Amino acid sequence: xxxxxxxxxxxxxxxxxxxxxxxxxxxxxxxxxxxxxxxxxxxxxxxxxxxxxxxxxxxxxxxxxxxxxxxxxxxxxxxxxxxxxxxxxxxxxxxxxxxxxxxxxxxxxxxxxxxxxxxxxxxxxxxxxxxxxxxxxxxxxxxxxxxxxxxxxxxxxxxxxxxxxxxxxxxxxxxxxxxxxxxxxxxxxxxxxxxxxxxxxxxxxxxxxxxxxxxxxxxxxxxxxxxxxxxxxxxxxxxxxxxxxxxxxxxxxxxxxxxxxxxxxxxxxxxxxxxxxxxxxxxxxxxxxxxxxxxxxxxxxxxxxxxxxxxxxxxxxxxxxxxxxxxxxxxxxxxxxxxxxx
Amino acid sequence: xxxxxxxxxxxxxxxxxxxxxxxxxxxxxxxxxxxxxxxxxxxxxxxxxxxxxxxxxxxxxxxxxxxxxxxxxxxxxxxxxxxxxxxxxxxxxxxxxxxxxxxxxxxxxxxxxxxxxxxxxxxxxxxxxxxxxxxxxxxxxxxxxxxxxxxxxxxxxxxxxxxxxxxxxxxxxxxxxxxxxxxxxxxxxxxxxxxxxxxxxxxxxxxxxxxxxxxxxxxxxxxxxxxxxxxxxxxxxxxxxxxxxxxxxxxxxxxxxxxxxxxxxxxxxxxxxxxxxxxxxxxxxxxxxxxxxxxxxxxxxxxxxxxxxxxxxxxxxxxxxxxxxxxxxxxxxxxxxxxxxx
Numbered sequence: 001x002x003x004x005x006x007x008x009x010x011x012x013x014x015x016x017x018x019x020x021x022x023x024x025x026x027x028x029x030x031x032x033x034x035x036x037x038x039x040x041x042x043x044x045x046x047x048x049x050x051x052x053x054x055x056x057x058x059x060x061x062x063x064x065x066x067x068x069x070x071x072x073x074x075x076x077x078x079x080x081x082x083x084x085x086x087x088x089x090x091x092x093x094x095x096x097x098x099x100x101x102x103x104x105x106x107x108x109x110x111x112x113x114x115x116x117x118x119x120x121x122x123x124x125x126x127x128x129x130x131x132x133x134x135x136x137x138x139x140x141x142x143x144x145x146x147x148x149x150x151x152x153x154x155x156x157x158x159x160x161x162x163x164x165x166x167x168x169x170x171x172x173x174x175x176x177x178x179x180x181x182x183x184x185x186x187x188x189x190x191x192x193x194x195x196x197x198x199x200x201x202x203x204x205x206x207x208x209x210x211x212x213x214x215x216x217x218x219x220x221x222x223x224x225x226x227x228x229x230x231x232x233x234x235x236x237x238x239x240x241x242x243x244x245x246x247x248x249x250x251x252x253x254x255x256x257x258x259x260x261x262x263x264x265x266x267x268x269x270x271x272x273x274x275x276x277x278x279x280x281x282x283x284x285x286x287x288x289x290x291x292x293x294x295x296x297x298x299x300x301x302x303x304x305x306x307x308x309x310x311x312x313x314x315x316x317x318x319x320x321x322x323x324x325x326x327x328x329x330x331x332x333x334x335x336x337x338x339x340x341x342x
Numbered sequence: 343x344x345x346x347x348x349x350x351x352x353x354x355x356x357x358x359x360x361x362x363x364x365x366x367x368x369x370x371x372x373x374x375x376x377x378x379x380x381x382x383x384x385x386x387x388x389x390x391x392x393x394x395x396x397x398x399x400x401x402x403x404x405x406x407x408x409x410x411x412x413x414x415x416x417x418x419x420x421x422x423x424x425x426x427x428x429x430x431x432x433x434x435x436x437x438x439x440x441x442x443x444x445x446x447x448x449x450x451x452x453x454x455x456x457x458x459x460x461x462x463x464x465x466x467x468x469x470x471x472x473x474x475x476x477x478x479x480x481x482x483x484x485x486x487x488x489x490x491x492x493x494x495x496x497x498x499x500x501x502x503x504x505x506x507x508x509x510x511x512x513x514x515x516x517x518x519x520x521x522x523x524x525x526x527x528x529x530x531x532x533x534x535x536x537x538x539x540x541x542x543x544x545x546x547x548x549x550x551x552x553x554x555x556x557x558x559x560x561x562x563x564x565x566x567x568x569x570x571x572x573x574x575x576x577x578x579x580x581x582x583x584x585x586x587x588x589x590x591x592x593x594x595x596x597x598x599x600x601x602x603x604x605x606x607x608x609x610x611x612x613x614x615x616x617x618x619x620x621x622x623x624x625x626x627x628x629x630x631x632x633x634x635x636x637x638x639x640x641x642x643x644x645x646x647x648x649x650x651x652x653x654x655x656x657x658x659x660x661x662x663x664x665x666x667x668x669x670x671x672x673x674x675x676x677x678x679x680x681x682x683x684x
Contacts, residue, residue, distance in 0.1 A: 039672050046670030060403065061497070129499045155403065156498010157471045283665070290665035295645070297675045302644035303637070305679075323625070323632035328388030330381050333639045337647075 009040045016045065016143045021113065024143050028118055031135045042135055049141035050286070052084070053273050056163030058154035058188060059172030064198045066092045067256035068172060068265075069151045070109065075266045076147050077114055084140035084148040085109075087119040088133055088162055092151055094119045116140060129158045131296045134165075154188045164191040165289055167282060168272045170265070172196045173212070175204035189215060192249050194268050200253035200261065212251050247275055309340045351382045358387065358485045363455065366485050370460055373477045384477055391483035392628070394426070395615050398505030400496035400530065401514030406540045408434045409598035410514060410607075411493045415457055416450055417608050418489050424456040426482035426490040430475055430504055434493055436461045458482060471500050473638045476507075496530045506533040507631055509624060510614045512607070514538045515554070517546035531557060534591050536610050542595035542603065554593050589617055651682045 007026070015023025027045075030037045055072075059065045066089070073083045087094035094117055109115050118140075120133055133150065140148050150166055152159040163169055171192035176199075189212075197208050250268050254261035276282035307315070318336060321327035327335075349368070357365025369387075372379045397414075401407045408431070415425045429436035436459055451457050460482070462475055475492065482490050492508055494501040505511055513534035518541075531554075539550050592610050596603035618624035649657070660678060663669035669677075 043670040043672045046664075046672075047667045050667045153497050155495050156501050158499050159497075287661060287665040290671065291661045293671040294661060294664055294674055294678075297671050298648060298678065299641045299645050301675050301679065302648065303641050306640060306644065319629060319633045319636060322388075322636055323629040325389045325392045328385040329632065329635040329639050330385040330388075332636055333643050336636075336640065337643065 007037070009037060009044050012037075012041060013044045013048070013142075016139070017048070019113070019144070021116070024116065024139070027139050027143075028136055031139055032120070032132060038135070042138055045138055045142035049138045052137075052141040052145055052148045053168070053269075054137060054141075054148050054150065054166040055269055056150045056152065056166030056169040057172060058152045058160060058163035058169065058191075059174075059196075059198075060154055063172040063174040064256050065089070065151060065172040066094060068196060068198055068254060068262070069094075069149050071254075071256050071259055071262040072149060072266060072269075073115055074108055075262050077112060079266075081146045082114040082144065083116075084137075084143075084145035085115070085117040085151065086133060086136055086140070086148065087117070087151045088129065088159060089151050089153040092119070092153075094151065116143075116145060128296075130162050131293075131300075133162050134293055134296070160188060160191065165292060167276060167285060168193045168269050170194045170196055170269070172198050173208055174199040175202045175208045193247070193272050194249055194265070195251040196254050196261075196265055197251060198254045198256055201255050201258075205253060209251055209253065216249060216251075246279075247272070306336065306340050310336060314339070349379065351379060351386050354379075354383060355386045355390070355484075358481070359390070361455070361486070363458070366458065366481070369481050369485075370478055373481055374462070374474060380477070384480055387480055387484035391480045394479075394483040394487055394490045395510070395611075396479060396483075396490050396492065396508040397611060398492045398494065398508030398511040399514060400494045400502060400505035400511065400533075401516075401538075401540075402496055405514040405516040406598050407431070407493060407514040408436060410538060410540055410596060410604070411436075411491050412451065413596075413598050413601055413604040414491060414608060414611075417604050419454060419456055421608075423488045424486065425458075426479075426485075426487035427451075427457070427459040427493065428475060428478055428482070428490065429459070429461040429493045430471065430501060431493050431495040434461070434495075436493065458485075458487060470638075472504050473635075473642070475504050476635055476638070502530060502533065507634060509618060509627060510535045510611050512536045512538055512611070514540050515550055516541040517544045517550045535589070535614050536591055536607070537593040538596050538603075538607055539593060540596045540598055543597050543600075547595060551593055551595065558591060558593075588621075589614065648678065648682050652678060656681070 012023050012027045012030070016027060027041060029035075030041055057065050057069050057072075066087070069085060069087075073085060076083045085094060109117060118136055120129065120136065137148055137150065150163060152163045154160055154163070154171065169191050171188055171194075173195065174197070195212055197205055197212070199205070252261055252265045252268060254265055256262065273282075276285065314336075318327065318332045322329050322332050354365050354369045354372070358369060369383060371377075372383055399407050399411050399414075408429070411427060411429075415427060418425045427436060451459060460478055462471065462478065479490055479492065492505060494505045496502055496505070496513065511533050513530055513536075515537065516539070537554055539547055539554070541547070594603055594607045594610060596607055598604065615624075618627065656678075660669065660674045664671050664674050
């Protein structure tokens with residue numbers, strides 16, 4: 001039974017360590033589908049993970065961020081580093097929303113064992129998109145990929161949060177997308193460690209750069225405060241070195257389709273990586289990430305436990321009462337918890 | 343102490359019933375900010391709610407859906423119905439990402455006591471955007487608004503889900519947005535009860551209509567199956583009348599800026615409302631909505647209970663161990679739950 005044999009946590013974890021791509025693909029499928037193997041597998045892989053540098057790339061549709069991700073991946077390969085790509089963007093060619101040109105460019109990446117691309121379904125994950133993405137990143141990290149690029153569309157709440165929990169977050173802008181799309185920026189700018197103004201050969205690129213500079217000059221609200229205000233576990237954080245306040249997000253002009261500005265962008269990512277390590281900020285960020293993961297898992301495990309202990313008839317009666325407004329859902333939740341002794 | 347006096351659950355609920363707009367604004371603020379009053383207030387308002395027809399309007403940036411929402415609101419007012427608008431779209435003029443023209447059009451709505459507009463912050467809500475929106479909708483519903491329009495950008499996972507839990511979901515398309523944006527449609531089409539092809543004076547409008555018709559002809563996967571597969575409480579549903587399979591999503595051409603096609607779109611919404619009631623589908627949909635609300639509340643209440651019972655030092659130690667990869671978050675969650683006897 002060769003198939004059944006590989007389908008154990010130990011065998012999959014070993015396969016991952018040995019660079020077996022089939023084991024990697026299987027492991028990711030287990031995690032995405034939430035099979036019974038998913039949790040023990042993630043538990044086994046977790047200690048192996050933590051070495052990759054996680055790079056979030058986010059921006060509105062039409063900014064060309066997929067091509068940018070593609071270019072960054074190739075540039076990293078030229079420097080001898082292995083790269084994982086996780087696409088959480090319904091408009092990305094990696095996830096299926098592709099122009100022909102993009103599909104052709106993707107061939108640059110195919111067949112290279114030092115690259116692994118995975119696109120996330122935007123719906124259907126049991127614990128939600130954020131947790132499914134975090135889990136897939138753990139698998140790629142444990143498999144030894146040195147840089148992991150996480151591409152999300154900078155419009156939805158979950159998608160922005162996914163990108164912003166990376167070590168380095170790149171916000172991609174493009175000139176001339178129209179005011180409607182520009183407005184998206186408001187909520188996304190504050191999470192940037194690095195800006196890329198892509199399609200920089202278009203008219204208005206300098207205006208976009210100037211606008212970003214002005215905004216940075218005005219002082220951006222602290223990223224960590226915004227991201228974690230009231231949303232995470234209360235967790236004591238190690239004090240930050242004074243250097244922590246000294247990172248000013250650089251602004252790069254790029255033309256991803258012509259591979260222009262990519263090397264400089266990559267240099268900035270690596271500079272940010274060193275900065276995080278030397279200032280102690282990486283430790284800080286890993287702690288917030290751990291707290292966030294723990295929180296997501298706790299919520300799901302708790303809910304599953306309570307639902308397991310509740311007879312379907314009782315659940316059904318409560319849902320019916322709420323639907324008919326005879327009971328409010330807050331009181332219903334309390335009744336459920338009281339009866340299951342949680 | 344006139345201010346303190348109004349800040350009780352009873353006073354706010356009474357104010358809402360009496361049409362006091364200040365009480366309404368205060369109630370929504372409590373709910374959005376998650377003050378200690380939020381839960382008891384929602385519990386008190388819940389039985390009053392349930393009469394409004396909830397209309398989700400979603401589509402990519404640039405489709406003009408805010409102008410469409412604006413037009414629908416005015417059309418409803420002309421028919422003597424009161425309207426609440428909840429904007430969850432970072433590109434919407436209601437939430438601040440406005441063109442001058444849109445701002446001017448918004449004035450049509452200002453000063454009319456039969457309309458109330460609330461924009462949701464896209465971040466910072468304790469229980470997430472979906473729950474915050476559901477809670478604000480409960481308040482507007484309890485305040486007696488007869489139609490509630492919920493505008494979201496059809497790109498993010500949470501945003502699409504918010505729109506799709508309404509009674510009637512309108513998916514807005516527009517011709518000529520480019521392939522990148524068109525690709526978004528893939529995940530959004532299946533949730534539509536009604537389509538609006540807006541900016542119908544643009545070239546390619548007929549092609550968009552034809553493409554939608556073709557897709558509908560091929561049969562769309564069942565909305566409820568997709569939305570609720572594995573994601574909700576297990577809940578027994580009342581059987582659907584045979585009529586339930588008979589709603590074919592109509593496709594409307596609109597030019598919202600010129601108020602063209604709006605009346606017909608509104609007629610379709612009202613036809614869908616009647617269809618839901620007569621086929622028993624509304625009861626079904628309310629039950630799913632109740633299950634979803636109960637699930638969200640349970641998760642949050644459970645997490646809060648466990649965190650309350652856990653000493654900060656223990657939490658801190660666990661988060662530290664996870665961050666340093668000495669422990670995986672799944673085992674950490676189990677340890678936490680075992681020690682808090684949940």
